[in-house]
Amino acid sequence: MNQKTIAIREVSTDFLIVGGGTAGCYAALAFRDISGCSVLIAEKADIRRSGCLAAGINAINAYIVPGRTPEDYVDYARADAGGIVREDLLLTMARGLNRTVSRMERLGLTVLKNENGDYATRGNWNIKINGENIKPILARAVSALPGVTVLNHVDVFDYIVRDNRIAGAYAVGVDEPVLYVISARAVLCATGGAAGLYKPNHPGFSRHKMWYPPFNTGAGYAMGIRAGAEMTTLEMRFIALRCKDTIAPTGTLAQGVGARQINAFGEVYERKYGLTTSQRVYGTVMENLANRGPCSLRTAGVTREQDEDLMKAYLNMAPSQTLRWLESGYPPSARNVEIEGTEPYIVGGHTASGYWVDTGRETTIRGLFAAGDAAGGCPQKYVSGAFAEGEIAAKTAAARYLNRTPPPPRPAETEAVRRRLEDCLNRDAKGPAVDDLERQMQEIMDHYAGGIGPHYRYSERSLGVALEKIREVERRSASLGAGDMRELVSVLELRERLTLCKSVIAHLAFRKETRWHCFAENADYPEKDPALLRFVNSRLERGKIRTFFRDLVPKGESYEH
Numbered sequence: 154m155n156q157k158t159i160a161i162r163e164v165s166t167d168f169l170i171v172g173g174g175t176a177g178c179y180a181a182l183a184f185r186d187i188s189g190c191s192v193l194i195a196e197k198a199d200i201r202r203s204g205c206l207a208a209g210i211n212a213i214n215a216y217i218v219p220g221r222t223p224e225d226y227v228d229y230a231r232a233d234a235g236g237i238v239r240e241d242l243l244l245t246m247a248r249g250l251n252r253t254v255s256r257m258e259r260l261g262l263t264v265l266k267n268e269n270g271d272y273a274t275r276g277n278w279n280i281k282i283n284g285e286n287i288k289p290i291l292a293r294a295v296s297a298l299p300g301v302t303v304l305n306h307v308d309v310f311d312y313i314v315r316d317n318r319i320a321g322a323y324a325v326g327v328d329e330p331v332l333y334v335i336s337a338r339a340v341l342c343a344t345g346g347a348a349g350l351y352k353p354n355h356p357g358f359s360r361h362k363m364w365y366p367p368f369n370t371g372a373g374y375a376m377g378i379r380a381g382a383e384m385t386t387l388e389m390r391f392i393a394l395r396c397k398d399t400i401a402p403t404g405t406l407a408q409g410v411g412a413r414q415i416n417a418f419g420e421v422y423e424r425k426y427g428l429t430t431s432q433r434v435y436g437t438v439m440e441n442l443a444n445r446g447p448c449s450l451r452t453a454g455v456t457r458e459q460d461e462d463l464m465k466a467y468l469n470m471a472p473s474q475t476l477r478w479l480e481s482g483y484p485p486s487a488r489n490v491e492i493e494g495t496e497p498y499i500v501g502g503h504t505a506s507g508y509w510v511d512t513g514r515e516t517t518i519r520g521l522f523a524a525g526d527a528a529g530g531c532p533q534k535y536v537s538g539a540f541a542e543g544e545i546a547a548k549t550a551a552a553r554y555l556n557r558t559p560p561p562p563r564p565a566e567t568e569a570v571r572r573r574l575e576d577c578l579n580r581d582a583k584g585p586a587v588d589d590l591e592r593q594m595q596e597i598m599d600h601y602a603g604g605i606g607p608h609y610r611y612s613e614r615s616l617g618v619a620l621e622k623i624r625e626v627e628r629r630s631a632s633l634g635a636g637d638m639r640e641l642v643s644v645l646e647l648r649e650r651l652t653l654c655k656s657v658i659a660h661l662a663f664r665k666e667t668r669w670h671c672f673a674e675n676a677d678y679p680e681k682d683p684a685l686l687r688f689v690n691s692r693l694e695r696g697k698i699r700t701f702f703r704d705l706v707p708k709g710e711s712y713e714h
Contacts, residue, residue: 157578159330159571163562166193166302168550169322169337171309171373174204175536176525177343178291179253180543185298188551192301193335195324197642198368199305200292204345205366205502205526206536209285211405211469213264214535215250216272216280223247226278230533233429235668236686237386237505239530241512241711246531249541254280257540261290276408285469287536307333310372310645311570312340312521313562314380319520320559322376323570327642330578332571336559339520339550342508343543346391346500346526347371347653349591352599352606353496354400362473364393364400364495368646371499373527374507375649378656378693383509383517385529385690385703387653388660388673390497391504392609394434396450397491401471403450406490409466410459412450415489416440422448426670430503434494435670438608449489460484494671496605499657502526502534504672509690509703511713513549514542517692520554522546530688577641582634587643590626590633594651597622602658609671616662620655627651656691656698663700664689 168184170177173196181192196203217223226247231238258264263283265273273281295301306327313321319340324333348365361367378384394403406412414423414436422445426436437448455463463485467474478484501507507529508516515522523529524546525539534542585593598604601619603611611619630648635641666682667675688703706712 157330157575159325159332159574159578161334161567161571162331163334163336164193165336167191167338167555168193168547169335169340170194171322171340171342172196172204172344173200173292173295173303174343174345174525175206175539176527176543177341178295178543179540180341180343180524180547181295181298181301182256183544184547184551185300187548188555189300190551190555193337194295194301194303195307195309195322195333195335196303196305197308197327200295200303201289203288204369206288206291207366208471209287209469210282210536211284211466212275212279212281213254213537214279214404215533215537216254216278217247217251218274218278218280219271221277229278234389234505234532235681236705237389237668237688238532239505239706239712240708241706242510242531245512245545246534246538246541249544250537253540253544254537257287257290260294262287279408283469304333308642308645310376310649312376312380312518314518315560317381317518319518321562325574325641325645326638328638330638332567332574334562334567336562338557338559339522339554341543341546341550342373342377342516342521342523342527343525344373344527345369346498346502347374347650348498349595350499350598350650350654350657351496351602351604352595354493354605362400364395365498365500370646370649371653372646372649373523374499374656375652377508377516377518377521378652380518381693382521383690383692384656385507385509385688386505386660387499387657387691388664388689389504389506389669390657390672391500392431392434392497392671393495394437394492395495396474397447397493399471399473399477400495401467401474403492405463405466406450406452406485409463410452410455410485412452412490414448414492415451416445416448418445420445431669431672437492437494438671442608447491449491451489452485453487453489455486457486460486494605494609496599497603497609497672499653500526501529501531502539503532505530505532512711513553514546515549515553515714517714520557522550574641577633577635577644580632580634582632584629584632587633587640587647590630591647591650594623594626594647594654597626598654602661603674608674610674610676611661612676613662616658620658623651623654623658659691659698659700660689
């Protein structure tokens with residue numbers, strides 16, 4: 154049998170952006186505003202339709218509407234997160250929200266207006282848009298910039314770090330057998346969050362019918378963990394309350410037409426449990442456990458005009474919901490919309506999970522930045538917050554590191570990486586396939602680490618079992634083989650998820666309280682502990698995860714490494 158080989162291709166740039174999604178693409182725009190230096194975006198898919206914006210959106214969920222201030226937004230996010238937030242990060246983000254949206258409108262994004270010509274608001278912090286094409290608009294603007302190179306279908310799988318300073322990254326071609334050795338003065342991690350750790354709502358062929366992009370594997374988190382970066386609040390998982398089966402957003406119904414959460418008897422239950430994001434999921438779980446389900450959003454009785462508006466709105470983000478209404482013959486006005494919780498995700502754009510960063514969004518690895526879902530401490534970012542963080546990170550990187558020269562690649566190290574990849578390509582694997590191990594991982598996390606099955610609950614004992622079993626899956630993954638480059642990427646993705654699973658388990662075990670129902674439902678400690686109003690952080694040291702507390706940053710102060 155002919156041996157499969159991988160070519161080595163060395164690339165250098167001033168600013169490497171890992172992930173061409175929301176934060177990554179906007180960071181490229183911001184960087185070129187202030188610097189004539191080169192930018193390289195490495196994207197596993199294609200920036201025209203990649204990441205969280207791939208299918209479009211119908212609202213900007215973080216916007217400072219008239220009568221509100223950035224400080225008000227900080228208060229809102231803090232309350233929703235049970236106090237576990239970095240106010241310095243939230244405030245610097247909130248101050249950039251409206252500016253980034255205005256720029257997107259100038260680039261071609263359609264922002265809906267009211268009869269006075271002002272932005273049409275939805276609720277306290279939202280404005281309405283026609284955003285099915287928001288990602289192509291952003292990608293087109295980035296691609297037109299001089300000095301910006303986009304490498305589509307290239308998967309970054311490891312950082313190059315020298316003495317706790319970033320030097321670049323390793324990547325592989327998704328379609329061609331190439332190992333990229335990328336040298337950079339500064340690097341931005343904008344890889345998004347993590348889906349696929351837990352068993353999803355739908356099995357088998359439909360397993361990717363989920364809330365978060367199924368190909369966001371937590372790669373950025375995993376690379377940072379392996380490199381020794383400090384991580385924060387991974388125990389604050391995100392569980393989305395969604396339209397049953399289609400997994401379409403519920404906010405459009407709740408805020409767009411004021412649909413309330415009701416049980417099978419028509420009783421409004423949402424205020425009984427609370428109105429934070431986690432409490433809305435918790436209330437639905439508890440009503441179902443009390444045999445008062447199924448639960449729904451009360452849309453029956455909305456007007457025909459509202460029916461049409463909802464149909465159009467979902468076409469901009471979740472067309473399957475519109476198709477379901479049409480094929481069933483029951484529009485929203487004719488039948489309430491049933492709801493359910495998703496499996497848990499790790500996503501720093503909604504919760505406070507991710508890299509521990511300073512106000513410039515630099516991680517504890519010098520020269521490595523994080524933005525959007527990858528950056529921790531700053532929940533409720535949504536799309537505009539990811540734009541703002543990408544801008545902050547880009548400007549900080551330009552100010553701090555453009556005069557630095559990265560060290561040259563080490564040929565022996567590069568060759569060792571290539572050999573490991575070629576070994577996987579040429580391995581005659583007789584054990585389980587990647588999909589089998591991924592399914593085992595998801596079932597372990599579901600059953601023992603608080604997935605849908607046990608209604609998001611876990612205990613110290615169950616987490617111990619989860620860790621033991623995840624380590625066994627990780628051990629078995631070492632013998633996986635790959636028939637081509639796409640299969641090789643799948644092997645790397647599985648290993649990324651397994652790395653992250655271990656850190657998530659460690660964080661869940663360390664927070665001995667239930668601060669967020671469902672998000673972190675600790676059966677051994679079912680109440681909130683005021684003494685634990687602190688961050689749970691972690692760092693990989695000598696092959697072991699060390700978890701520890703960090704105090705909150707006092708109001709009006711900023712944290713710097």
